[in-house]
Amino acid sequence: MLGIHLTEEQRHEILEGFYDLEKAFAFLQKQASHPELTLATTGTTSSGKSTLANFLIGESILPSAVQEMSAGLVKITHSDKRRLTIPQTQGATWETGTWENLSASDVRDRLEATMNAFRVEEEKNKNIEPVLFDVEWPIRLAERKKELGLPEGTQFTILDLPGLKAVNDERNGPVIRANIAKAFCLVAYNAEETDKVKQKTLLN
Numbered sequence: 399m400l401g402i403h404l405t406e407e408q409r410h411e412i413l414e415g416f417y418d419l420e421k422a423f424a425f426l427q428k429q430a431s432h433p434e435l436t437l438a439t440t441g442t443t444s445s446g447k448s449t450l451a452n453f454l455i456g457e458s459i460l461p462s463a464v465q466e467m468s469a470g471l472v473k474i475t476h477s478d479k480r481r482l483t484i485p486q487t488q489g490a491t492w493e494t495g496t497w498e499n500l501s502a503s504d505v506r507d508r509l510e511a512t513m514n515a516f517r518v519e520e521e522k523n524k525n526i527e528p529v530l531f532d533v534e535w536p537i538r539l540a541e542r543k544k545e546l547g548l549p550e551g552t553q554f555t556i557l558d559l560p561g562l563k564a565v566n567d568e569r570n571g572p573v574i575r576a577n578i579a580k581a582f583c584l585v586a587y588n589a590e591e592t593d594k595v596k597q598k599t600l601l602n
């Protein structure tokens with residue numbers, strides 16, 4: 399009955415609306431059976447983000463150092479595999495690809511070498527695309543879903559982010575901003591930082 403007075407354009411619009419509703423419903427259905435939990439370690443430079451992420455993972459797969467270490471984004475997805483993928487990004491001079499059955503130190507060494515190579519390239523080209531690391535790994539915390547009160551099908555991801563150096567940090571700022579909105583953030587800061595005002599500004 400509705401259709402009798404509708405133009406072709408209006409009919410099309412209504413149909414599009416139904417398709418969107420169907421897509422939203424399918425998304426919610428998937429979310430309900432396989433909810434996603436993403437934790438992101440974020441905070442100031444050299445504040446212990448990667449050390450904390452390694453603790454949650456249960457193995458030291460992320461490089462950490464006294465001086466600035468992390469560059470780009472490391473995404474660790476809970477899996478029974480031990481696989482690392484470094485996708486081809488614009489300006490990449492480092493080895494890209496997928497490596498399987500790695501040890502924790504294999505991953506850490508490759509991440510460290512690639513982060514160092516990225517920093518060298520970044521000095522020459524400020525507009526280089528941030529490096530990405532996709533790690534599939536058994537995350538210790540994800541094996542304790544019951545204790546955490548999480549549904550069995552929960553998909554577990556940890557994002558280890560680079561540090562925020564300054565409020566207008568043009569290097570790491572965009573990577574951090576693009577990812578924290580989608581995650582439950584664990585904020586790390588260096589309790590020994592002497593410039594308390596700077597620290598507070600950054601954390602804010």
Ligand SMILES: Nc1nc2c(ncn2[C@@H]2O[C@H](COP(=O)(O)OP(=O)(O)OP(=O)(O)O)[C@@H](O)[C@H]2O)c(=O)[nH]1
Nearest residue numbers: 443444445446447448449462463464466467468561
């Ligand atoms: N005293 C102390 N040192 C820590 C702690 N957590 C990490 N560290 C040390 O702090 C230094 C920096 O640690 P990282 O985990 O690399 O810090 P990060 O925040 O990931 O650093 P970037 O990613 O480079 O910004 C390393 O030397 C760690 O061993 C802590 O809880 N206490």
Ligand SMILES: [Mg+2]
Nearest residue numbers: 447448467468
């Ligand atoms: Mg780090």
